Structures are given as C-alpha cells and as structure tokens.
C-alpha cells in the first residue's frame with residue numbers, strides 16, 4: 001500500500017505600498033523574518049512579497065493570510081494600496097474569493113486610524129476580519145519599529161503554522 005502524505009502549502013502574502021521607502025523597509029523585514037521562521041520550523045508556509053501595484057487577483061486569491069503594509073495619505077489608504085483594492089475587490093467578489101485572515105501594518109505621519117478603518121471595511125466586504133489589531137507606527141522606522149514588526153510576524157507565522165487562521 002502506498003500512503004501519500006499530501007501537505008498543502010499555506011501562503012502568507014505580504015502586500016505593500018511605499019512612496020518614500022519606510023513601509024517598504026518594514027515589508028522587507030517582515031518578509032525576511034517570516035521566511036527565516038518558516039524555514040527554521042520546516043513548516044509548509046510559503047512567503048510572498050508583492051508591491052500593491054503589481055499584486056494580481058490570482059495572487060490574492062491563492063493566499064491564505066494577507067499582511068497589508070501601507071502608509072496613510074490624506075487620511076485615507078495611500079494610492080498604491082487603493083489601486084490594489086480598486087482592481088481586485090469586485091473581481092474577487094465575483095470569483096467568490098474565500099474569506100481571508102489578514103492584518104495590517106501602517107507606518108504613517110501621525111494618525112493611521114482612517115487607513116486601518118478603510119482596510120477593515122473593504123475586507124469586511126470580502127467576508128474577512130482582521131486577525132489582530134493593526135500595528136500603527138510613526139515616522140522613519142527605528143529599532144523599536146523593527147522589533148514590533150518582528151514580533152507581529154513571529155506571532156502570525158506561529159499562528160498560521162498551528163492552524164489558528
């Protein structure tokens with residue numbers, strides 16, 4: 001008898017927008033941290049990093065967990081991330097995309113609350129709820145910001161591995 005042990009690969013998709021590099025630096029940090037942790041645990045988690053402008057509906061559809069990383073501009077989601085939702089929301093709805101677990105990191109000037117709220121409203125339209133409260137950071141990323149994203153990434157990868165999401 002041949003026993004085939006099929007382990008489905010779970011995908012953590014990091015979608016980011018960044019104009020002046022802060023959110024990009026945080027996204028890269030999450031990407032490296034998540035890959036390292038998944039490799040160390042020999043887990044069946046694939047980690048993908050996509051700029052919001054380049055992220056396709058298929059990539060969104062195929063992902064099991066989404067980490068959105070974006071600035072806030074004019075009390076709203078910054079343009080690149082909005083472009084992603086503008087392009088994919090209704091096609092995703094028509095396709096019947098499965099509810100996604102997600103959370104977001106917002107590095108902004110002094111607020112971030114509207115961006116968090118807007119992402120939550122949009123994702124609610126796709127029957128998805130945040131796995132964790134948003135991590136909102138201010139200004140140029142420093143050691144404390146990198147530590148905070150490391151901790152968040154570690155917790156997410158751990159929870160994905162354990163099947164919590």
Ligand SMILES: Cc1cc2nc3c(=O)[nH]c(=O)nc-3n(C[C@H](O)[C@H](O)[C@H](O)COP(=O)(O)O)c2cc1C
Pocket residue numbers: 017018019020021022023024070071072073074075076107108109110111112138139140
């Ligand atoms: C046009 C513009 C509008 C902005 N509006 C806001 C805002 O409404 N609230 C806020 O907290 N920060 C605001 N900011 C600050 C950015 O969110 C902040 O500089 C962020 O860290 C930039 O991230 P990035 O380097 O990844 O592009 C604004 C910045 C720009 C350029």
